[in-house]
Amino acid sequence: MLTEHEREWVHAKIEGHLEKLARRGRVNDLGIKEYRRELWRMTEALKNAGLHHTPAKIGEREIDYIINEYAGHLKVKTRRWYVGILSGYLRTYGNHVVEEMHLGWPKDSRVRVDWLSLEEAVALMEAAEGPERLVIHLELRLMMRRCEVKRLTVRDVKEGVLDVRGKGRYGGKWRTLAWANETTDVLREWEETRTRMVEEALSLNPNATIPQEFLIYSRNRKCPRLSPYSDAGIDKLVANAARRAGITRSIGNHTLRRSGARFVIQADPANMPVLVDALGHESETQTRRYCAMTIDDMARMHASVSDLLRETKERMRLTGAVPRPPSGRIVA
Numbered sequence: 001m002l003t004e005h006e007r008e009w010v011h012a013k014i015e016g017h018l019e020k021l022a023r024r025g026r027v028n029d030l031g032i033k034e035y036r037r038e039l040w041r042m043t044e045a046l047k048n049a050g051l052h053h054t055p056a057k058i059g060e061r062e063i064d065y066i067i068n069e070y071a072g073h074l075k076v077k078t079r080r081w082y083v084g085i086l087s088g089y090l091r092t093y094g095n096h097v098v099e100e101m102h103l104g105w106p107k108d109s110r111v112r113v114d115w116l117s118l119e120e121a122v123a124l125m126e127a128a129e130g131p132e133r134l135v136i137h138l139e140l141r142l143m144m145r146r147c148e149v150k151r152l153t154v155r156d157v158k159e160g161v162l163d164v165r166g167k168g169r170y171g172g173k174w175r176t177l178a179w180a181n182e183t184t185d186v187l188r189e190w191e192e193t194r195t196r197m198v199e200e201a202l203s204l205n206p207n208a209t210i211p212q213e214f215l216i217y218s219r220n221r222k223c224p225r226l227s228p229y230s231d232a233g234i235d236k237l238v239a240n241a242a243r244r245a246g247i248t249r250s251i252g253n254h255t256l257r258r259s260g261a262r263f264v265i266q267a268d269p270a271n272m273p274v275l276v277d278a279l280g281h282e283s284e285t286q287t288r289r290y291c292a293m294t295i296d297d298m299a300r301m302h303a304s305v306s307d308l309l310r311e312t313k314e315r316m317r318l319t320g321a322v323p324r325p326p327s328g329r330i331v332a
Contacts, residue, residue: 002047013055014039017092038085045070050232055093058086060101061250067103068114072254073290116140116259118266120247127245130193131215131229132237137186139238139256142177143264143279146234146253152214157187166280175280190214201226261291 002010018036021027027035046053049069051062066086071079087098116124121140128136138144138152148164151172156163160179165172179187194216201208201224213228229237235252242251261279264271272284281287315321 002044002053006047010040010043010053013093014043014089017089020092021088035085038082039089042066042070042082042086048231049235055090055095058090058095059097063098063101063103065252069252069254073286075289114249114251114255114258115262116247116251116255118263120245121259121263123245124241124247128241131190131217132241133186134190134215135234135237136241136256137180137182139253140260141180141182143257143260144177145257145280146231147172149215149234149253150213150229150231153212154214155212157214164280173280175277177278197224197226200224258291261287265291 014036017039018027018032021035022029022032043053046058046062046065049065051065052058053062063083063086066082067079071082074082083098083103090097124136125133125140135149138149139146142162144152144162144164145166148166151165152162156165162177162179163174164177165174167173194214197216197218198210201210201218204224208224208226211226211228215229215234216226217229217233218224219227238251238253238256257279261275264275264278272287276282276284276287279287279290281290
């Protein structure tokens, strides 16, 4: 969260940029309002992620974050709009990083998306410790968003399911997620750790405030004060586990969530309709874009159909079977 001093400084920078746009007649009054809103949102998102948020210091890492994390779930056209707003703001203060990145904007695919290989996923889960294990399980295996991990409360954890509050207006949309095979052990281990933290805090201060959030930490060992994790705190947990797992590139929540989704499709493409609900998406199209289905994926898809047709042809040759209509009912 921005401090009062930072807010004043950012306010001066944003308003200086918008005044310049208005003076030159480049953007109408409605556009100025939208630009102001989005520049504030992006600035605060970068700050909360522990990244540079000032026009002079924003670099490639921050632009990648805006494209893949902040706006990663949106269409290419919308992400280009966000980056265009930010680029104009940066240029006002002499920062041309966006132009220097020479970003490619493919028509139906995602920009600079990232996911884990199966081997990296296994290594990451093996390397995770303490709260890292919970976060990585929720984001990678249950495919939860970072905001959903933060919002998860003790009451939301039920036998066999988690009640998850996602994105959207009026506090976010709720959905229910089933546990994976490994969830029982992960939750039991964390509940034991959390219970110890709570008992220790209450033993030293019977009036201590106990957060409702499921994922918490103790801020002071001598006089424990329990607090929920921030966005940056969750990102740090993932980064620490990734480093121990030998993953040298930067990975985040969307890397884990997208990887989990791709593994679901790899395991069985027929899982797609259920995956849409699990991710909290509106359509299969949105899910396919999020999973970054590539040309290689399409090639494998065609190869599998070729195999199926070849097997059918061979079976017909051996059995003398004649063509018949589908056994299932065809709905026009």
